[in-house]
Amino acid sequence: MAAGGGGIGSAIDRLSVATGHAAAWLTLLMVVATFVIVVLRYIFDTGVIWLQESITWMHAVVFMLGAAYTLRHNGHVRVDIFYRKIGRRGRRLVDLLGALLLLAPTCAVIAWTSWEYVFSAWAVQEGSPEAGGLPGLFLLKSLLLLMPLLLLLQALAGAARNLMLLLAGDGETEETPEPEL
Numbered sequence: 032m033a034a035g036g037g038g039i040g041s042a043i044d045r046l047s048v049a050t051g052h053a054a055a056w057l058t059l060l061m062v063v064a065t066f067v068i069v070v071l072r073y074i075f076d077t078g079v080i081w082l083q084e085s086i087t088w089m090h091a092v093v094f095m096l097g098a099a100y101t102l103r104h105n106g107h108v109r110v111d112i113f114y115r116k117i118g119r120r121g122r123r124l125v126d127l128l129g130a131l132l133l134l135a136p137t138c139a140v141i142a143w144t145s146w147e148y149v150f151s152a153w154a155v156q157e158g159s160p161e162a163g164g165l166p167g168l169f170l171l172k173s174l175l176l177l178m179p180l181l182l183l184l185q186a187l188a189g190a191a192r193n194l195m196l197l198l199a200g201d202g203e204t205e206e207t208p209e210p211e212l
Contacts, residue, residue, distance in 0.1 A: 043188040044103055050181060051100020054093045061089045080163035088171050095174040099181040102134075102189065123193040130190040138179035138186070145175035 064086055071077050101107055114122060151157075152169035159165045 040188040040191050043184045047099040047103040047181065047185045047188075050096040051103070054097040054100065057089050057093050057096075061086055061093070064089070080161050081159075081165050084159055084161065084165050088165065091171060091174065095178040096181070098178055099185040102182060102185045120197065123197050127190050127193040127197065130186040130193075134186045135183055138183040141179040142176055145172075145179075149173055149176050 064082060068078070068082055068086070071079060071082075114125060117125070149169075149172050152172045155169075156167075157169045157172070159168055
């Protein structure tokens with residue numbers, strides 16, 4: 032089995048990368064929409080509520096869909112007072128235990144506590160409370176379930192990868208290449 036965690040781990044990595052790339056393109060769309068809003072407001076003295084709301088929605092999507100991508104690329108904020116001083120094997124153990132004991136339960140709590148909130152929004156097909164706002168607020172709220180699912184999948188793929196590398200007893204001085212995506 033490859034260091035990438037095999038077929039399922041690689042598929043999860045590709046999913047995280049795809050959602051991360053989609054979020055990155057969405058940031059470009061956010062910039063364009065913001066520019067249009069500014070032009071409309073300050074040159075034409077008008078505003079479009081749905082366009083203004085779309086900025087907030089896109090911002091939420093970027094963060095919610097980008098979380099697993101950021102985890103995949105080890106980009107989350109970490110208090111690494113001790114982490115950077117321990118060897119690669121110790122870091123893998125910390126990452127494995129962190130994913131299983133901290134991140135997985137946190138994802139489960141987010142999903143569990145969001146479940147009723149999301150499904151009640153779906154039940155009434157909730158839309159924006161603003162006149163002229165976006166109609167599919169229930170879709171945005173669905174990210175409260177999708178984000179922890181994607182993050183949990185990526186955490187488990189990383190945990191499996193770290194476990195396999197720990198069990199394989201990789202050397203401290205040899206650098207393990209990242210899997211190709």
